[in-house]
Amino acid sequence: xxxxxxxxxxxxxxxxxxxxxxRAALILLAVVAVLPLIGSAYLMSILIKVGLHAVIGMxxxxxxxxxxxxSLGQGVFYGTGAYVSALLCLRFGISPWLAMPLxxxxxxLLAAPIGRAILRLRGIIVAGVTLTVNLIFFYLVVSVSxxxxxxxxxxxxxxFEYPKVVSYTTFIxxxxxxxxxxxxxxxxxxxxxxxxxALKSVNVLGHGTEDTxxxxxxxxxxxxxxxxxxxxxxxxxxxSVYAHHISVIEPHTFSVxxxxxxxxxxxxxGVTNPWGAIxxxxxxxxxxxxxxxxxxxxxxxxxxxxxxxAYGVVLVLTLLFLPxxxxxxxxxxxxxxRGRRL
Amino acid sequence: xxxxxxxxxxxxxxxxxxRAVSVSYGxxxxxxxxxxxxxxxxxxxxxxxxxxxxxxLLRMTSGLLRPTSGEIWFxxxxxxxxxxxxxxxxGTTQVFQDIQLFENMSVxxxxxxxxxxxxxxxxxxxxxxxxSAIDEERWMRRAAIQxxxxxxxxxxxxxxxxxxxxxxxxxxxxARALLCRPILLLLDEPYGGLDTEEIDxxxxxxxxxxxxxxxxxxxxxxxxxxxxxxDRVVVLHYGEKLAEGTPDAIREDERVxxxxxxx
Numbered sequence: 001x002x003x004x005x006x007x008x009x010x011x012x013x014x015x016x017x018x019x020x021x022x023r024a025a026l027i028l029l030a031v032v033a034v035l036p037l038i039g040s041a042y043l044m045s046i047l048i049k050v051g052l053h054a055v056i057g058m059x060x061x062x063x064x065x066x067x068x069x070x071s072l073g074q075g076v077f078y079g080t081g082a083y084v085s086a087l088l089c090l091r092f093g094i095s096p097w098l099a100m101p102l103x104x105x106x107x108x109l110l111a112a113p114i115g116r117a118i119l120r121l122r123g124i125i126v127a128g129v130t131l132t133v134n135l136i137f138f139y140l141v142v143s144v145s146x147x148x149x150x151x152x153x154x155x156x157x158x159x160f161e162y163p164k165v166v167s168y169t170t171f172i173x174x175x176x177x178x179x180x181x182x183x184x185x186x187x188x189x190x191x192x193x194x195x196x197x198a199l200k201s202v203n204v205l206g207h208g209t210e211d212t213x214x215x216x217x218x219x220x221x222x223x224x225x226x227x228x229x230x231x232x233x234x235x236x237x238x239x240s241v242y243a244h245h246i247s248v249i250e251p252h253t254f255s256v257x258x259x260x261x262x263x264x265x266x267x268x269x270g271v272t273n274p275w276g277a278i279x280x281x282x283x284x285x286x287x288x289x290x291x292x293x294x295x296x297x298x299x300x301x302x303x304x305x306x307x308x309x310a311y312g313v314v315l316v317l318t319l320l321f322l323p324x325x326x327x328x329x330x331x332x333x334x335x336x337x338r339g340r341r342l
Numbered sequence: 343x344x345x346x347x348x349x350x351x352x353x354x355x356x357x358x359x360x361r362a363v364s365v366s367y368g369x370x371x372x373x374x375x376x377x378x379x380x381x382x383x384x385x386x387x388x389x390x391x392x393x394x395x396x397x398x399l400l401r402m403t404s405g406l407l408r409p410t411s412g413e414i415w416f417x418x419x420x421x422x423x424x425x426x427x428x429x430x431x432x433g434t435t436q437v438f439q440d441i442q443l444f445e446n447m448s449v450x451x452x453x454x455x456x457x458x459x460x461x462x463x464x465x466x467x468x469x470x471x472x473x474s475a476i477d478e479e480r481w482m483r484r485a486a487i488q489x490x491x492x493x494x495x496x497x498x499x500x501x502x503x504x505x506x507x508x509x510x511x512x513x514x515x516x517a518r519a520l521l522c523r524p525i526l527l528l529l530d531e532p533y534g535g536l537d538t539e540e541i542d543x544x545x546x547x548x549x550x551x552x553x554x555x556x557x558x559x560x561x562x563x564x565x566x567x568x569x570x571x572x573d574r575v576v577v578l579h580y581g582e583k584l585a586e587g588t589p590d591a592i593r594e595d596e597r598v599x600x601x602x603x604x605x
Contacts, residue, residue, distance in 0.1 A: 014474035186469040193468035197455045200446050214426035215404050215436040217459030
């Protein structure tokens with residue numbers, strides 16, 4: 001065989017992916033596989049919501065947990081993913097399967113210049129500016145009604161084509177959770193790599209300066225922006241799947257409220273642990289559904305007002321007793337047990 | 343694989359040249375018209391009282407601060423307008439006075455972060471864990487463990503910085519810097535806070551590095567140690583260069599004795 005072919009083979013061998021799949025992710029996949037057999041359609045729709053928020057949250061794990069950049073504006077990229085995907089299908093008639101990666105890429109492309117401008121700032125100011133960008137996005141979507149449908153949004157967004165052996169809700173459930181597990185694996189692998197260390201080195205939330213990564217040859221701005229773009233791509237994919245799941249989108253879904261809620265989910269679950277996005281999302285979506293059922297019966301009145309109070313109470317309790325999030329609970333219990341043994 | 347290139351490029355003449363460098367913070371002139379050079383393979387110490395401009399000089403060298411006027415040349419390249427990470431990529435790194443280990447990483451990860459410049463796994467390769475990324479990770483890990491073991495820190499690989507003594511933190515900072523494979527090592531008061539045994543160990547390490555061909559530019563105020571370890575000394579006083587020469591010449595310089603060393 002010629003040296004050129006050999007070299008090409010060697011190069012290809014070096015690019016073979018060998019992702020480390022956590023055992024817990026396999027267990028999660030097994031649970032996901034059997035759930036539609038025993039769960040109701042209502043449970044499926046709730047779990048789809050949990051999975052979609054977990055995917056957006058996983059982006060925040062990358063951006064905030066690793067790189068230390070706080071964002072309260074992920075709704076911008078969730079919305080970009082949804083609108084781009086919907087418009088590509090409605091205006092140009094392309095398949096949702098093709099629209100999804102294009103929508104994710106569009107979210108990433110939008111994030112690059114925004115990130116480059118915002119991430120020159122430091123600390124909590126970044127959070128404030130991302131929130132403002134989300135407000136601007138909301139009013140922009142409402143204003144450009146010829147394209148976006150304004151406040152009423154877009155409807156009749158085509159569904160994914162799929163082999164019709166299960167219901168569409170079940171299919172979306174599987175798709176969302178496969179996506180969530182994929183994001184979990186990618187984030188976990190990234191965290192323990194050269195790139196993960198570079199991201200952690202630019203994380204100066206509460207300690208350190210950006211001097212150290214710079215003298216080690218780490219381009220601080222590059223890694224901050226890359227984390228911002230990565231988080232936007234995760235949100236963009238989630239937005240696209242959401243649009244083809246619900247078939248109707250409107251601007252309110254991508255408002256500041258959604259962005260703040262996702263941030264709360266991640267803080268509750270644990271911002272430095274990729275599982276935190278799943279745990280936090282399950283807790284908040286579950287709590288919302290519980291309140292929707294229980295609050296009107298027990299307390300009377302509209303549910304919305306209780307939701308905010310409940311989120312606040314859970315957040316404060318978590319920050320007081322488990323500041324590293326619910327995912328740190330096993331480690332805390334182990335620490336406590338060791339303490340008792342001593 | 344940056345450092346290999348940097349070493350290959352290393353040629354003749356001084357490694358670092360400061361040409362009439364000045365820095366001012368508003369009205370305050372921290373460094374005033376300072377010129378000197380650092381030769382390849384030497385240990386040069388900059389001494390002087392607090393506020394002499396020593397740390398400012400190091401920060402300018404690593405690109406964390408831009409001089410108000412003057413030029414800095416590193417290995418034949420003008421670097422005084424270059425970004426810090428680009429200067430680091432040329433083959434230089436700095437250990438800060440307060441070390442600044444990454445508190446969110448273990449000792450091993452802190453040191454492995456030093457290998458960033460000579461490795462190249464990107465976002466896609468790292469998240470998919472492609473074969474080349476795994477290989478690279480193994481090399482980095484092996485190199486970091488070797489470096490830590492050489493400095494007597496094999497027992498603290500999985501500890502976090504807050505669990506280490508000050509002396510251990512200093513050595514981890516040095517290990518991280520050495521994993522950058524620099525040709526110029528910048529040290530800001532490396533002996534501060536160390537006990538006698540740790541001081542001896544650090545001096546031995548610095549001499550060994552010099553023997554391997556590394557150039558070391560160090561800022562220090564413990565003059566006895568400096569005189570023992572340095573090949574040449576530059577004395578700064580209120581931002582101006584007061585004297586330059588071998589440790590023996592500096593010890594006997596009347597201006598230095600009068601203004602800094604005393605009797």
